[in-house]
Amino acid sequence: MSLISKNMCMKSYPKGTPTPDNFTMTTTDVAPAGDGEITVRNHWMSVDPYMRGRMSGIRTYIDPFQLGEPMEGGAVGEIIHSGHPDYAVGDWVMTMLGWREIFTASVDSLKKIMLQKVDINLLPAQNYLGVGGMPGLTAYAGLYKVAGFKPGETVLVSGAAGAVGSIVCQLAKADGATVVGLAGSDEKCKWLESHGVDTAINYKTCENLTKALQKAAPRGFDVYFENVGGDMLKAALDTMKMFGRIAACGMISQYNNEKPVPGPDNLVMIVGKSLKIQGFIVSNYAQYVPEYLMKLGPLMASGQLVQQETVEQGIENAGTAFLRLFSGDKQGKMLVKLT
Amino acid sequence: MSLISKNMCMKSYPKGTPTPDNFTMTTTDVAPAGDGEITVRNHWMSVDPYMRGRMSGIRTYIDPFQLGEPMEGGAVGEIIHSGHPDYAVGDWVMTMLGWREIFTASVDSLKKIMLQKVDINLLPAQNYLGVGGMPGLTAYAGLYKVAGFKPGETVLVSGAAGAVGSIVCQLAKADGATVVGLAGSDEKCKWLESHGVDTAINYKTCENLTKALQKAAPRGFDVYFENVGGDMLKAALDTMKMFGRIAACGMISQYNNEKPVPGPDNLVMIVGKSLKIQGFIVSNYAQYVPEYLMKLGPLMASGQLVQQETVEQGIENAGTAFLRLFSGDKQGKMLVKLT
Numbered sequence: 001m002s003l004i005s006k007n008m009c010m011k012s013y014p015k016g017t018p019t020p021d022n023f024t025m026t027t028t029d030v031a032p033a034g035d036g037e038i039t040v041r042n043h044w045m046s047v048d049p050y051m052r053g054r055m056s057g058i059r060t061y062i063d064p065f066q067l068g069e070p071m072e073g074g075a076v077g078e079i080i081h082s083g084h085p086d087y088a089v090g091d092w093v094m095t096m097l098g099w100r101e102i103f104t105a106s107v108d109s110l111k112k113i114m115l116q117k118v119d120i121n122l123l124p125a126q127n128y129l130g131v132g133g134m135p136g137l138t139a140y141a142g143l144y145k146v147a148g149f150k151p152g153e154t155v156l157v158s159g160a161a162g163a164v165g166s167i168v169c170q171l172a173k174a175d176g177a178t179v180v181g182l183a184g185s186d187e188k189c190k191w192l193e194s195h196g197v198d199t200a201i202n203y204k205t206c207e208n209l210t211k212a213l214q215k216a217a218p219r220g221f222d223v224y225f226e227n228v229g230g231d232m233l234k235a236a237l238d239t240m241k242m243f244g245r246i247a248a249c250g251m252i253s254q255y256n257n258e259k260p261v262p263g264p265d266n267l268v269m270i271v272g273k274s275l276k277i278q279g280f281i282v283s284n285y286a287q288y289v290p291e292y293l294m295k296l297g298p299l300m301a302s303g304q305l306v307q308q309e310t311v312e313q314g315i316e317n318a319g320t321a322f323l324r325l326f327s328g329d330k331q332g333k334m335l336v337k338l339t
Numbered sequence: 340m341s342l343i344s345k346n347m348c349m350k351s352y353p354k355g356t357p358t359p360d361n362f363t364m365t366t367t368d369v370a371p372a373g374d375g376e377i378t379v380r381n382h383w384m385s386v387d388p389y390m391r392g393r394m395s396g397i398r399t400y401i402d403p404f405q406l407g408e409p410m411e412g413g414a415v416g417e418i419i420h421s422g423h424p425d426y427a428v429g430d431w432v433m434t435m436l437g438w439r440e441i442f443t444a445s446v447d448s449l450k451k452i453m454l455q456k457v458d459i460n461l462l463p464a465q466n467y468l469g470v471g472g473m474p475g476l477t478a479y480a481g482l483y484k485v486a487g488f489k490p491g492e493t494v495l496v497s498g499a500a501g502a503v504g505s506i507v508c509q510l511a512k513a514d515g516a517t518v519v520g521l522a523g524s525d526e527k528c529k530w531l532e533s534h535g536v537d538t539a540i541n542y543k544t545c546e547n548l549t550k551a552l553q554k555a556a557p558r559g560f561d562v563y564f565e566n567v568g569g570d571m572l573k574a575a576l577d578t579m580k581m582f583g584r585i586a587a588c589g590m591i592s593q594y595n596n597e598k599p600v601p602g603p604d605n606l607v608m609i610v611g612k613s614l615k616i617q618g619f620i621v622s623n624y625a626q627y628v629p630e631y632l633m634k635l636g637p638l639m640a641s642g643q644l645v646q647q648e649t650v651e652q653g654i655e656n657a658g659t660a661f662l663r664l665f666s667g668d669k670q671g672k673m674l675v676k677l678t
Contacts, residue, residue, distance in 0.1 A: 053611070229606060251607045263602030267568060268590045270618040272392070277616040279609040 002029040003039070003080075005102035007070035008318045013057045016258040017326060022055070023319035026070070030102045032081040037106050038093070039081035043339045045098035045315075046074035046129040047322040048163070052255040071099035074134060076118060076125045077338075092118050094128050101315055101338055123300075130333035131167055131307040132296065134282055138249060139167035139225075140292040141285035146278050147223045147247035151175040154217050156236055159227030160200065161188035161308070163333035164249060168225045169197050170305045171295075180216045182209075182232055184328040191308065191331060209235035220244070226277075229253045234264035240275055248279040256326060308332025341368040342378070342419075344441035346409035347657040352396045355597040356665060361394070362658035365409070369441045371420040376445050377432070378420035384437035384654075384675045385413035385468040386661040387502070391594040412437035413473060415457060415464045416677075431457050433467050440654055440677055462639075469672035470506055470646040471635065473621055477588060478506035478564075479631040480624035485617050486562045486586035490514040493556050495575055498566030499539065500527035500647070502672035503588060507564045508536050509644045510634075519555045521548075521571055523667040530647065530670060548574035559583070565616075568592045573603035579614055587618040595665060647671025 004027060011024035033039040051073060054065045065071045075098030079091045084107045087093070096113040097103045107115065118128045130136065142164075143149045155172045159165040160181025172179050173196040181192045181200045189200035199216035206212050213221075213235055220241035226233060229251025236246065254261065269275065299305035310330035312321040315338055324330040343366060350363035372378040390412060393404045404410045414437030418430045423446045426432070435452040436442045446454065457467045469475065481503075482488045494511045498504040499520025511518050512535040520531045520539045528539035538555035545551050552560075552574055559580035565572060568590025575585065593600065608614065638644035649669035651660040654677055663669040 233606070248609045250610055254607045260604030262604050263606045265599030265601050267572070267602045268593045270587045270616060271589055271620075272618070274618045274620055274623065275616075276618070277609060277614075279611070279613045279615070281610075281613055284613065 002031055003102050004028075005030050005100050006315045007100040008315055009070055009099075010055060010065045010067050012067065013055055013064075014256075017256040018052070018055065018319075018323060020319055020323070023322075024068075025316065026068075030104050033083040033104050035083045036108065037081075037083045037104050038079050038087045038110075039102065039104040040077040040093060040095065040097070041080050041102050041339065042075040042077035042098060042100065043337070044076045044126040044129055045318065045336045045338060046134075047318065047325060047334050047336065048073065048134070049250055049252050049255065049325050051322065052326075070097075072096050072113075073098035074114075074129050075099075075338075076128050087117075092120050092125060094118050094133065099315075099318055126309065126311075126333075126335050126337075127307050129335060130163055130309060131300070131305065132293070135163040135333060136167055136296065137285060137289060137292055138164045138282040139171060140295065141282060141288055142225055142247040142249045142280060143168050143171055143223070145285060145288060146280045147225065147245045149175070149177070149223050152177065153222035154178045154180075154219065154241075156180050156182070156213065156217070156221040156224045156239070157227070158182045158203075158225070158232040158236070159250070159252060160192055160197065161185075161331055162227060165225065165227050166192070166195075166308050166332050167305070170195060170299070172223075173197065174299055174304045178217065180213065180221070182228070188331060195306070195308075196304075203232065210238040213239040223247070225249065227252060230261070230264070234266055237264060237266050237269040237275070240269070240273055242273050244273060244275050246275060246277040248277055252326070310334050312336045314338065341370055342441050343367075344369050344439050345654045346439040347654055348409055348438075349394060349404045349406050351406065352394055352403075353595075356595040357391070357394065357658075357662060359658055359662070362661075363407075364655065365407075369443050372422040372443050374422045375447065376422045376443050377418050377426045377449075378441065378443040379416040379432060379434065379436070380419050380441050380678065381414040381416035381437060381439065382676070382678045383415045383465040383468055384657065384677060385473075386657065386664060386673050386675065387412065387473070388589055388591050388594065388664050390661065391665075409436075410438035411435050411452075413453075413468050414438075414677075415467050426456075431459050431464060433457050433472065438654075438657055465648065465650075465672075465674050465676075466646050468674060469502055469648060470639070470644065471632070474502040474672060475506050475635060476624060476628060476631055477503045477621040478510060479634065480621060480627055481564055481586040481588045481619060482507050482510055482562070484624060484627060485619045486564065486584045488514070488516070488562050488584075491516065492561035493517045493519075493558065493580075494562045494564065495519050495521070495552065495556070495560040495578070496564045496566070497521045497542075497571040497575070498589070498591060499531055499536065500524075500670055501566060504564065504566055505531070505534075505647050505671050506644070509534060509638070511562075512536065513638055513643045517556065519552065519560070521567070527670060534645070535643075542571065549577040552578040562586070564588060566591060569600070569603070573605055576603060576605050576608040576612075576614070579608070579612055581612050583612060583614050585614060585616040587616055591665070649673050651675045653677065 161183040192200035500522040531539035569592040
């Protein structure tokens with residue numbers, strides 16, 4: 001008896017902004033788990049900005065997606081066949097074999113990248129792709145470990161309504177920070193302010209970002225959590241305090257550039273203000289998972305931290321979901337529900 | 340009996356690159372030291388790139404020079420009158436009252452900025468303005484404390500033939516580094532290679548800086564000591580290793596821009612390679628003076644570290660000396676001999 005899985009594959013590497021034509025669906029027969037294997041039906045899959053880097057055919061810190069093969073990414077699903085004693089039918093697991101409905105793989109090979117049992121009674125399954133997973137740890141590690149945020153400081157967040165940014169804002173607020181968030185629509189700004197952000201600024205309609213930040217935080221920022229780059233980095237450099245720290249998590253404004261775009265014209269501020277800019281990749285901060293979860297539990301229980309999410313339905317729409325990361329037409333964590 | 344001092348003053352704040360017209364000479368009568376004061380005849384004065392920041396009328400991390408007043412900066416001189424029991428005629432001191440031949444000031448007011456006795460039998464007097472002073476400490480602090488350089492690493496230095504860069508190169512070489520230096524003339528490159536630098540590159544005649552760096556250090560750089568900014572920062576970002584560290588000491592290529600100039604187009608490398616960029620100002624590293632001098636002594640005694648210098652003669656030429664920092668028409672530490 002075999003199972004049918006629909007999968008989303010890379011048809012061609014995008015030049016500039018990806019389009020639906022860069023994606024193609026395949027249908028495959030999946031054999032049920034043999035010895036040492038598990039078969040998983042994915043219920044949720046994640047699309048994340050970092051995946052753009054895997055769509056170039058060039059190795060960066062991670063291998064490119066192979067053309068014609070199902071892509072990879074975080075997914076949460078239920079085990080429907082098992083040939084491994086540690087994994088039972090009915091267990092839920094998080095793996096990196098997203099962008100497909102069903103797969104069979106050996107436990108050993110899954111563990112090399114990620115294989116984690118998840119308790120869907122503790123958190124809704126999709127939260128393991130957001131606040132309880134990689135974006136949550138990214139927010140925590142970037143804010144506390146990379147930027148060295150201390151309670152009560154003044155924090156600027158770009159991409160503030162995104163999967164990571166929205167968690168950064170809420171974590172900082174829970175620790176008594178003054179938080180200014182940059183987002184791309186009035187609706188996003190409204191959500192941010194209703195969740196405690198002191199000032200949310202719509203950068204698309206703001207005439208002068210530096211002046212707006214100076215008004216929102218007259219004494220400047222101790223910490224900038226960088227998700228966007230470009231003009232937002234420029235305005236942040238203008239308004240950081242002496243000895244300010246910048247956690248560079250991403251620069252989504254740059255990912256689809258067909259030709260490189262010049263950077264901010266005020267980098268000399270790095271010297272004059274003794275600023276620190278530290279890039280980071282969440283996989284190097286896995287040791288902080290327990291510490292983060294200890295922090296997360298009470299904050300979720302008290303409602304101080306919530307997962308904001310936008311959901312596309314069905315594997316057919318996984319490409320569309322991915323494109324929405326760059327158009328900005330979504331709020332919080334972008335997810336695809338596969339069942 | 341009064342003394343006559345010629346002084347160099349700021350006549351007008353430069354727009355863009357400073358010109359001789361921005362400077363003017365004055366002659367003043369200096370009263371001999373009264374109670375609690377000393378009178379100093381300066382023998383050497385320093386011109387440094389950071390002074391450009393004080394020529395704008397805008398307060399940065401340091402106050403602007405006042406128009407019509409003698410400028411300030413590091414100087415070494417001999418006490419010729421003293422009204423203070425701790426300072427005797429014939430003692431040599433380093434102060435921040437450069438750009439003038441003779442001055443009288445209270446010991447208390449001098450101490451607020453800098454007043455340090457120097458032993459001219461231990462080091463030539465002018466070395467206290469170079470390898471034994473601020474540029475030396477800048478090199479040491481930037482390399483070891485800011486960039487966290489470890490012996491044997493691969494180091495890139497821009498402004499490598501400058502006052503600070505030339506010391507960075509020699510310190511790193513003495514600790515077994517592979518060192519690549521960027522400088523602006525073949526003559527400078529020759530000096531660097533004759534003092535141990537593995538590869539010195541004339542950036543003015545180099546067609547493709549990134550390729551030249553890749554050739555010089557195929558496995559990339561652990562550390563970049565940044566004195567210049569602009570194209571050199573871009574090439575450095577291209578060629579840093581994962582987790583590379585950049586000590587941002589200065590960006591001299593940017594100081595005379597009349598209009599802001601866009602930055603490098605590859606800042607996204609900061610994220611992808613988990614790079615750290617840390618700006619710094621030497622005055623925040625004064626606690627490392629003893630540690631640095633302990634390191635410096637044996638290196639100078641063994642000839643592993645030498646002060647390269649270019650000297651202008653007389654206070655009349657102090658402005659010219661300053662302009663040579665930006666034209667690049669000098670080697671190593673730029674000094675003015677006043678006696």
